[in-house]
Amino acid sequence: MKILEFLKNKKGAMGIGTLIVFIAMVLVAAVAASVLINTSGFLQQKASATGKQSTEQVASGIQVLQVMGMHNTSNINKTVIYISPNAGSAPIDLSQAVVMVSDGSTKLVAKYNISNANTTDTQIKDGGSVFDSGVWGNISSTEFGIIVVQDADGSCTAKTPVINKGDIVAIALNTTGLKMGPRSDITGTIQPEFGAPGVISFTTPATYINGSRVIQLQ
Template sequence: MKIKILEFLKNKKGASGIGTLIVFIAMVLVAAVAASVLINTSGFLQQKASTTGKQSTEQVASGLQVLEVMGMHNTTNINKTAIYISPNAGSAPIDLSQAVVMVSDGSTKLVAKYNSSSPDHVSLTDGGSIFNNNIWSNISETEFGIIVIQDADGSCKSTTPVINKGDIVAIALNTTGLNMGPRSDISGTVQPEFGAPGVISFTTPATYLNNSKVVQLQ
C-alpha cells in the first residue's frame, strides 16, 4: 500500500512538470513573436527617419541665390531683365524647368515659367553678349528663357535645364508689361521646385541715359 502511494505522488510531480514546461514554451514563443515585431518596427522607423532626415536636409540646404540683376531700357522702361542665379552651397541639383519666376512692381505681378516643349535656351559658356542675341525676340511675358553662362558638366540643356554646383545661368525675362520706369520699387523671387528661393529686390535708377542702355539693378 505504501509503495502505491509513493508511485502516485511521483506521477503527480511528473504531470506538474509537463504543465510548467508547456507554459514556459508558450512564454518563449510569445517573447519571440514580440521581439520579431519590435525588430521589424524599429527597422521601419529607422528607415523612415533616415529618409525624412535626408529630405529635410535637402530642403534646408538646397535653393537658389541671385548673384545680380541686369536690365536693358528703352529710355522709359526696362523691357529686358536678366537675373543671374546659381545654386546655394551644398544644394542638390535644381531643375529650372520646374522653377517659377515672380516679379511685381506693386500693382502688376509677372509670373513666368520655362517652356520645355518650346525652349528659349542659349549658351554663352564661350563668351558673348547677354542682351544682343536672338533669345529675347522669342520670350513672352509668361515664359522665361535661360542663358547659360557657366556649366562645366553640360547639365543645363534646353530640354532638361538642370543646374548644380558651380553653374551660373541668367534668367531672361520680358518685363515690358511691368512699370519699371525710373525710381520704381521692384520685388520678386525665383522659386525652385524645392529649397530656398532666390530673392529679387531693387529700385530702378533715377534716370535712364541714352548712352548707357544696360544698367545694374541688384
Template sequence: MNLEHFSFLKNKKGAMGIGTLIIFIAMVLVAAVAASVLINTSGFLQQKASSTGKESTEQVASGIQILQISGMHNTTHMNNSAIYVTPNAGSSAIDLSQSIIILASGTSERTISYNISKAQSYDSITTGGSVFGSPVWDNLTSKDFGIIVIVDSDGSCQNITPVINKGDLVVLALNTADMDMTPRTIVTGLVRPEFGAPGVISYMTPATYINDVTVVRLQ
C-alpha cells in the first residue's frame, strides 16, 4: 500500500468518527428533550391528580345536615318554616349565600336563595330564644330565605359572608305563606350547598292545625 492510499484511509476513518460523534450527540440531545418532556408531564399529572383527589374528597365529605324543621301556622296554613342546619361531620366550610333551597308542596314549587342585599335577612339569637320572634320573617318573600344564627363560635356566619363550619348551627327561615301548606300536604325538597351532599326535606304537614299550638315540628 502506497502512501497515498494510507492517507486516504486515515482521512476516511476520521470522517466516520465525526459522523458517529454527531449521531451520538444528537441521540443524547433527543434523550434529554424526551426526559424533560416526561418529567414535566409527570409533574403536571401528579399535581392534577392531587387537585382532583382533594376536590373529590371535599365533594364526598362535605354537605349540609338538616337537624330539624319546624313551622308556624295561622290555624289554616303553614306560614313560616324554620330549617335547622349544620355542616356534615368532616365537611369543609359552606357558604350559604351560594346555596339554594328547592321546595315542592302539593301544587306549588319554589327555588329559594339567600338575598344578601336585604338588611333584615340575617339575625342572631342566643340559644333558647324563639326563632319565630326574629325580625327576619318580616321582609321575607317566597323567593328568598333568611338566616338566623344560633351557634357560631368563630363568627364565620355574617350577613355578607354567611359561612358555616364545624359546630355551627343556623336556621334557614322560609316564608311559605303562598305555597300549598294546608293540612296533610306532602312537602319534599333539598337544601343544596355549593358543593357536597344536600340536606333532604321530606315531611307531611299535620292532619289539623290546633289553635293553641301554633308552632309544630315537621321533620
C-alpha cells in the first residue's frame, strides 16, 4: 500500500511540473506575439510615412518656365526667373526655397526674407513690367523677391508665399555681384523645401545692344 501511495504522489508531482512548463510556454508565446504585433504596427506606420514622403519628393517640384534679364550694356544686374509648380505637385512654400546661381567663379545664394513685406509684389498680375516692380529696391544679393504673375486663389502673399496648381510667379534676383557679361555660362537651381529643383542653365548673348535692355536668357 505504501508503494502505491508513493507512486500516486509521484505522478501528481510530474503533472504539476508539466502544467507549470505549459503555462510558461503560453506566457512566452503571448509576449512574443505582442512584440511581433507592436513591431509590425510600427513598421507599417514607418512604411506609410516613408511612402508619403517619397511620393511628395518625386511628384512635387518646381519647373522653370523662362529666364529674363535686364543689362546695362556690360552686365545683367536684374534677373527674373518665371516658375510654376510641376504637374501634380503639392503646394510649395517659397519662403523655404533657396536660389543658387553661379557664373563659374562666384556663387549667389539667395533666400526669401519673410520679415520684409516689400520683397513681394502681388500687383504685377494686373499688368505692368516685372522690371518696374518695387521689389528691386528692397532685395540684396542674398535675397530674392517674388513678383506674382498668376495666382487665382491668392495663395502667394508676402507672409505666406505659397504657390500651387496654376500659379506663376517671377523670382527677382539682384545679380549685380555676378559676372554676367557677354558669352557667360550661368548655371543654378531653385531648390524647394521638398521635391525636384528648378534648373537654371543658359549662356548670355554674344553682345548687349543698348536699345534692347531686356533679353531672354532661357
